[in-house]
Amino acid sequence: MDHQRSRIVRMRNLRVSFKTANGIVHAVRGVNLDVYRGETVAIVGESGSGKSVTVKQIMGIRSHNEIVEDGTIEFTYADKEGQPKTVDLMKLNDRELTELKGSHIAMVFQDPLTSLDPTMTIERQLAESLMQHTVLRGDALHARCVELLDMVGITDIEARLKSYPHQLSGGMRQRVVIAIALSCNPDLLICDEPTTALDVTIQARILELILEIQKKLGISVIFITHNLGVVAKVADFVNVMYAGKIVEAGTAEEVFFDPRHPYTWGLLSSMPSVNADRSSCLYTIKGNPPNMLNEITGDAFAPRNPYALDIDFVKEPPAFPVSETHWASTWLLDPRAPHVELPKQLHARIEAMKEEGEETEA
Amino acid sequence: MEAETSAMAQGMRQDEDAKLFRLSTERHEEADSREYADYSYARETLGRFLANKGATIAVVIIFAIVVLAIVCPMLSPYTYYDVDSSQANLLPRMPGLEQLGIFDGTRNGIDYYAAQGVPDAYHYFGTDSLGRDIWTRVWCGTRISLAIALVAVVVDVVIGVVYGLISGYFGGKVDIVMQRITEILSSIPQLVIVTLMIVVLQPGLGNIVIALFITGWIDMSRIVRAQVLKMKNQEFVLAARTLGVKPKDIIFKEILPNTLAQIVVTFMFSIPNAIFLEAFLAFVGLGVPAPTASLGTLINDGYKAATIFPYQVVAPVVVLAVLMLGFNLFGDGLRDAIDPERS
Amino acid sequence: MNDGAEVQPLLEVCNLKQYFPIPGGNIVKAVDDISFTIYPGETFGLVGESGSGKSTTGRAVIRLDDITSGVIRFEGMDISGKLSNDAERRLRSDMSMVFQDPMASLNPYHKVIDTIATGLDAHYPHMDRHERAEKVYRMMDRVGLSRSQANRYPSQFSGGQRQRVGLARALIMNPKLLIADEAISALDVSIQAQVVNLMKDIQQETGTAYLFIAHDLSMVRYISQHIAVMHLGHIVEQGATDKIFGNPIHPYTKSLISAIPRLNPRLERNRKPLVYSREALGIEYGQGTYHVVEQDHSVLATDEEFDSWMN
Numbered sequence A: 001m002d003h004q005r006s007r008i009v010r011m012r013n014l015r016v017s018f019k020t021a022n023g024i025v026h027a028v029r030g031v032n033l034d035v036y037r038g039e040t041v042a043i044v045g046e047s048g049s050g051k052s053v054t055v056k057q058i059m060g061i062r063s064h065n066e067i068v069e070d071g072t073i074e075f076t077y078a079d080k081e082g083q084p085k086t087v088d089l090m091k092l093n094d095r096e097l098t099e100l101k102g103s104h105i106a107m108v109f110q111d112p113l114t115s116l117d118p119t120m121t122i123e124r125q126l127a128e129s130l131m132q133h134t135v136l137r138g139d140a141l142h143a144r145c146v147e148l149l150d151m152v153g154i155t156d157i158e159a160r161l162k163s164y165p166h167q168l169s170g171g172m173r174q175r176v177v178i179a180i181a182l183s184c185n186p187d188l189l190i191c192d193e194p195t196t197a198l199d200v201t202i203q204a205r206i207l208e209l210i211l212e213i214q215k216k217l218g219i220s221v222i223f224i225t226h227n228l229g230v231v232a233k234v235a236d237f238v239n240v241m242y243a244g245k246i247v248e249a250g251t252a253e254e255v256f257f258d259p260r261h262p263y264t265w266g267l268l269s270s271m272p273s274v275n276a277d278r279s280s281c282l283y284t285i286k287g288n289p290p291n292m293l294n295e296i297t298g299d300a301f302a303p304r305n306p307y308a309l310d311i312d313f314v315k316e317p318p319a320f321p322v323s324e325t326h327w328a329s330t331w332l333l334d335p336r337a338p339h340v341e342l343p344k345q346l347h348a349r350i351e352a353m354k355e356e357g358e359e360t361e362a
Numbered sequence B: 001m002e003a004e005t006s007a008m009a010q011g012m013r014q015d016e017d018a019k020l021f022r023l024s025t026e027r028h029e030e031a032d033s034r035e036y037a038d039y040s041y042a043r044e045t046l047g048r049f050l051a052n053k054g055a056t057i058a059v060v061i062i063f064a065i066v067v068l069a070i071v072c073p074m075l076s077p078y079t080y081y082d083v084d085s086s087q088a089n090l091l092p093r094m095p096g097l098e099q100l101g102i103f104d105g106t107r108n109g110i111d112y113y114a115a116q117g118v119p120d121a122y123h124y125f126g127t128d129s130l131g132r133d134i135w136t137r138v139w140c141g142t143r144i145s146l147a148i149a150l151v152a153v154v155v156d157v158v159i160g161v162v163y164g165l166i167s168g169y170f171g172g173k174v175d176i177v178m179q180r181i182t183e184i185l186s187s188i189p190q191l192v193i194v195t196l197m198i199v200v201l202q203p204g205l206g207n208i209v210i211a212l213f214i215t216g217w218i219d220m221s222r223i224v225r226a227q228v229l230k231m232k233n234q235e236f237v238l239a240a241r242t243l244g245v246k247p248k249d250i251i252f253k254e255i256l257p258n259t260l261a262q263i264v265v266t267f268m269f270s271i272p273n274a275i276f277l278e279a280f281l282a283f284v285g286l287g288v289p290a291p292t293a294s295l296g297t298l299i300n301d302g303y304k305a306a307t308i309f310p311y312q313v314v315a316p317v318v319v320l321a322v323l324m325l326g327f328n329l330f331g332d333g334l335r336d337a338i339d340p341e342r343s
Numbered sequence C: 001m002n003d004g005a006e007v008q009p010l011l012e013v014c015n016l017k018q019y020f021p022i023p024g025g026n027i028v029k030a031v032d033d034i035s036f037t038i039y040p041g042e043t044f045g046l047v048g049e050s051g052s053g054k055s056t057t058g059r060a061v062i063r064l065d066d067i068t069s070g071v072i073r074f075e076g077m078d079i080s081g082k083l084s085n086d087a088e089r090r091l092r093s094d095m096s097m098v099f100q101d102p103m104a105s106l107n108p109y110h111k112v113i114d115t116i117a118t119g120l121d122a123h124y125p126h127m128d129r130h131e132r133a134e135k136v137y138r139m140m141d142r143v144g145l146s147r148s149q150a151n152r153y154p155s156q157f158s159g160g161q162r163q164r165v166g167l168a169r170a171l172i173m174n175p176k177l178l179i180a181d182e183a184i185s186a187l188d189v190s191i192q193a194q195v196v197n198l199m200k201d202i203q204q205e206t207g208t209a210y211l212f213i214a215h216d217l218s219m220v221r222y223i224s225q226h227i228a229v230m231h232l233g234h235i236v237e238q239g240a241t242d243k244i245f246g247n248p249i250h251p252y253t254k255s256l257i258s259a260i261p262r263l264n265p266r267l268e269r270n271r272k273p274l275v276y277s278r279e280a281l282g283i284e285y286g287q288g289t290y291h292v293v294e295q296d297h298s299v300l301a302t303d304e305e306f307d308s309w310m311n
Helices: A051-059 A094-100 A122-133 A138-151 A157-161 A170-182 A200-217 A228-234 A252-257 A262-270 A344-361 B002-013 B041-051 B053-075 B134-170 B172-187 B190-201 B205-232 B235-242 B247-283 B295-304 B311-338 C054-061 C085-094 C112-116 C118-123 C129-143 C159-171 C189-206 C217-223 C241-246 C251-259 C303-310
Strands: A007-020 A023-036 A040-044 A066-078 A084-088 A105-108 A188-192 A220-225 A237-242 A245-251 C011-021 C027-038 C043-047 C069-074 C095-098 C177-181 C209-214 C226-231 C234-240 C289-294 C297-301
Touching: A007 A051, A007 A220, A023 A040, A023 A051, A023 A066, A023 A220, A023 A245, A040 A051, A040 A228, A051 A066, A051 A105, A051 A188, A051 A220, A105 A170, A122 A138, A122 A157, A122 A170, A138 A157, A138 A170, A170 A200, A188 A200, A200 A220, A200 A228, A200 C251, A220 A228, A228 A252, A237 A252, A237 A262, A245 A252, A245 A262, A252 A344, A262 A344, A262 C189, B041 B053, B041 B311, B053 B134, B053 B311, B134 B172, B134 B205, B134 B247, B134 B295, B134 B311, B172 B205, B190 B205, B190 B247, B205 B247, B235 B247, B235 C095, B235 C118, B235 C159, B247 B295, B247 B311, B295 B311, C011 C054, C027 C043, C027 C054, C027 C226, C027 C234, C043 C054, C043 C217, C054 C069, C054 C177, C054 C209, C085 C095, C085 C118, C095 C159, C112 C118, C112 C129, C112 C159, C118 C129, C129 C159, C129 C189, C159 C189, C189 C209, C189 C217, C209 C217, C217 C241, C226 C241, C226 C251, C234 C241, C234 C251, C289 C303, C297 C303
Parallel strands: A040 A220, A040 A237, A105 A188, A188 A220, C043 C209, C043 C226, C095 C177, C177 C209
Antiparallel strands: A007 A023, A007 A066, A066 A084, A237 A245, C011 C027, C011 C069, C226 C234, C234 C297, C289 C297
């Protein structure tokens, strides 16, 4: 880890609820998140974990029945004069937020088909974004469009610029969406499950692309996904979310090789690995995620947690530090807790992973 | 972040009972009985509908009009057909309100009731040129208009739904032939067909109903067919096919319930259309024969004297307008309640 | 797999072609001459990306669509052409399907008990109500659903639970072959694991064979004994799972396996997946034939391609 890390996003105590016909759903229950310049932060969670809702707050995207109960999101960027400026995104009005979006923060969504306007050519859509945030026009504008499509690895650029979204494949569309997002050199790129709708071979290429771009431009990326394999590929930092809270966070190394929260253990174990022993039984986490309509007492994961302590049903665990960068919200880390071993299968898998890692290093 | 977490953990340390730090042995029954209150589609839809003030008021008004249409003629001392030339063209006169100076049967100081020798008569909406009580005729007319509309629409629905279901589900040649037929029929304006039918069949209550449903079913069949085409490839329909469910059962048990919402809404909107068509027929002289009254014939009679005796046309027009507006709002509200995501 | 005793194949697909005309006069060759065999009680994985023709194959096998050409034999019976009443009845009770979308695969207006009993109602319309309910309850127990939820509607269940309902519906007639068409793709990872384990258990108990259609290679590897890899309507490689993963020959298979993200951040950051371009390699699937790589492992290739890949 670089000591020159400068933080660009500081989210504290985010609490968001939804008003539904059946009652109030507490979707996000106190999330703290940090993003540093030039790094990729992954948020991993299953449906209902609240990961999308959390990140949409950064862009100010809210549904009509959404209630923001608490939270600050401090965003640090260089203003027009190059001076560092920090604002609380939650307190900005629409106009101020719109100025930041596109030029400093950009987002890529899951479905490239609905992210693009079907009635406009690719060039027009790229140009639209550029005209809004820059003074480029005419030939300079066209040149920039070409440059952007080149950066995202699209070939046959002139033809593609004149095409409509439906004429492109899913993978290419997503590249275009990424190009639009990057068009104004944002400091932060938010990707909400950008490869989930794509074939696995295309997914691999898009992930490569995001990694490349990040290295080249030095931007920060927030990556939301439910696929741990994707996380392993792109993330510097991993946040594991469950039932509206982050239950474990750390560097990718730490979370994959030294996971501390039983939910993380469960997640890691339920993914079949291409290399793992086929005859072994796939470990599963029993039961279903909790109904977020109800107030949750204690640890939300407790009912499904085979390693739950009595106190998990009474009081919510605070964040226990494991290292400078790694922490987990589980009572198992409290010194008073009994010693619990990693599930054997997961332990074996991690040992195998360590050996693999060494082989390539060597 | 790091400093914050250890501080948090420190602070917490004092409070808990050390005994709680044991592996939980109780198998806490997984709250998988997801506390969904016993949820019913009907109840939720009703809730959404009632939240729509316009629609709810519309329902109340329609209900009120129906009640008035049934009750008022029964309570009225007058009939809709009695002719009494001595009471011709009397202005509206209502007990109670006449003390306030309105609806007192006078105009420009002249008391028409006294002038025509019937000082004790009360005609709430006045009388027409033949001395018939307009209040009674309006409510009788409303009965007729509503009856015509309802019968026509019900037949529409039955024909349209079945036609659309068959055409949509079986597709192929069946669909092509059936759709060509509807295309030909719908290329002729409904008004023209209806008018021609009446001219051929001669005006009469039954014939008007026939004329109305001859073409009214086309819209319904198109909507149902569109729904069926959408549903045909849904996985639950495919699943039913793979399990050997017969086509008849697939159409009526799997697909129909999913199209019911659309059917009801279309039905709701067809009613004002039918009411209006009937009124139009009456207006061009092809309505129910006298002395039977419908809102349309009343308007037709009343408009001839509209400049001198405007009250004769106002009452039926207002009732007609309120009815149509009411059904439209009702239909809108129903559609929004059934399919909220559309907005 | 097939040792000494002659085990009759449960499903034989021979030279199946599914061509669909599209407006404009063109033809989409969704499935272009594929053949494979499934034996009783085993799981056969059909893998491919979008446009590979795997779902179309599944639908053709269960005769949701008519067959353009080729032969499909199920339990020795030819089910390729117009089906006799008897054949239709046997097909509809001995073969069933589980679909991908947990939301769309259940009729929102039917209670779960009625949905699960769909097959029973179609084949035994006069079954006693109590017997019907009992059968449904037993099935619900088997798939891990609580009996108290039998009178609920699909909207009151989670995605994973809905898939279990779909599974119960498919299994209630005790089929010999169950086609799972991307049945777990729309579920969360931990729920996928639950459903897959459930399917494995049921197979142990009842000996039902599965045709497991999916794009997630790692899950397919976990559940299948045999795999066929499809691309653009052709099977490019098929055989025993271990052999395909241990020794992939076709460059497409290799790229597919390579594209799967590994769970190891140290490895994954720098690993570049293999890229496959059919045109660049000059491969025309139509020109290839099946070459045997080893027992229970074959690959589609021209003679030259085969020679170059094997060395």
